[in-house]
Amino acid sequence: MDIQRVGIVGAGTMGNGIAHVFARSGYSVVLCDVEQKFLERALSTMGKNLEREAARGKITGEEKAAALARIQPVTDRGKLADCDFVIEAATERFEIKTEIFRDLDRLTRPEIILASNTSSISITRLAALTGRPEKVIGMHFFNPVPVMKLVEVIRGLATSQETFAAVRELSMKLDKTPVEVNDAPGFVSNRVLMPLLNEAMYAVMEGVATPEAVDEVFKLGMAHPMGPLTLADFIGLDVCLDIMRVLQGGLGDSKYRPCPLLIKMVDAGWLGRKSGRGFYKY
Numbered sequence: 384m385d386i387q388r389v390g391i392v393g394a395g396t397m398g399n400g401i402a403h404v405f406a407r408s409g410y411s412v413v414l415c416d417v418e419q420k421f422l423e424r425a426l427s428t429m430g431k432n433l434e435r436e437a438a439r440g441k442i443t444g445e446e447k448a449a450a451l452a453r454i455q456p457v458t459d460r461g462k463l464a465d466c467d468f469v470i471e472a473a474t475e476r477f478e479i480k481t482e483i484f485r486d487l488d489r490l491t492r493p494e495i496i497l498a499s500n501t502s503s504i505s506i507t508r509l510a511a512l513t514g515r516p517e518k519v520i521g522m523h524f525f526n527p528v529p530v531m532k533l534v535e536v537i538r539g540l541a542t543s544q545e546t547f548a549a550v551r552e553l554s555m556k557l558d559k560t561p562v563e564v565n566d567a568p569g570f571v572s573n574r575v576l577m578p579l580l581n582e583a584m585y586a587v588m589e590g591v592a593t594p595e596a597v598d599e600v601f602k603l604g605m606a607h608p609m610g611p612l613t614l615a616d617f618i619g620l621d622v623c624l625d626i627m628r629v630l631q632g633g634l635g636d637s638k639y640r641p642c643p644l645l646i647k648m649v650d651a652g653w654l655g656r657k658s659g660r661g662f663y664k665y
């Protein structure tokens with residue numbers, strides 16, 4: 384499959400990182416969001432991140448300029464019609480992704496692959512919204528996208544081997560390492576990570592240790608680059624709670640119940656780094 388022009392829906396944290404790595408690898412990118420101001424913010428973030436790579440000698444100044452020039456920001460989704468591959472990285476809400484997948488299925492050529500960067504929504508359900516379920520797949524990048532090597536490649540129930548092989552190859556062309564996973568709540572990454580973060584919250588709630596102490600145990604004892612509560616604040620406590628609820632609902636085991644302290648903090652609007660307060664103050 385010859386992929387040259389890539390469409391990306393959603394230009395937030397993940398969308399701009401995904402646009403960055405595709406453009407840096409020579410692909411022409413059509414980056415779509417609902418408002419111009421989100422696209423401007425994404426372009427400014429990509430400019431700064433590419434500049435940092437240039438300053439560190441990872442790319443040249445010309446490569447930085449060429450990468451930025453390959454990105455076409457659009458608010459009109461119709462401009463994705465001639466893309467050879469589309470990845471959706473919009474807000475993590477099933478209704479939003481439903482509308483996007485139905486529309487992409489209508490807009491794009493029937494043979495092209497539609498991928499989602501979702502962290503927790505079923506790829507099988509997204510695929511079933513389209514007339515091409517064998518061409519729908521999860522391509523789960525990690526934040527910050529230009530830095531993190533992993534792509535979790537998630538097969539929905541109907542995803543074909545051809546689609547899987549194409550996305551694995553595409554990930555390698557982006558200098559990422561694809562890991563194959565089958566569709567299940569939280570895939571592998573969040574199914575294993577979120578219960579760890581949730582249990583760290585229980586330890587704080589029960590007075591076993593302070594957030595600082597829990598994080599020190601993981602940094603110094605397990606060589607984690609950041610402790611679980613710092614990481615939870617970084618991901619966003621609302622996002623952590625949503626994912627715990629997906630695991631609880633999808634797997635039905637009480638071991639996935641969200642920590643009551645997490646629920647209370649989200650109710651209070653303490654969402655972590657982005658709101659200025661979580662397990663730490665920012």
Ligand SMILES: NC(=O)c1ccc[n+]([C@@H]2O[C@H](COP(=O)([O-])OP(=O)(O)OC[C@H]3O[C@@H](n4cnc5c(N)ncnc54)[C@H](O)[C@@H]3O)[C@@H](O)[C@H]2O)c1
Binds near residue numbers: 392483500502525526
């Ligand atoms: N943030 C992470 O660490 C992370 C990691 C892996 C995967 N993800 C997944 O990536 C996706 C995006 O997450 P994010 O953190 O970048 O969110 P974000 O809130 O930073 O960005 C989402 C963007 O989608 C846009 N959007 C919403 N509806 C749209 C529509 N109909 N058409 C086009 N754009 C639309 C929003 O305007 C926003 O710019 C989610 O599915 C999330 O689960 C996030």
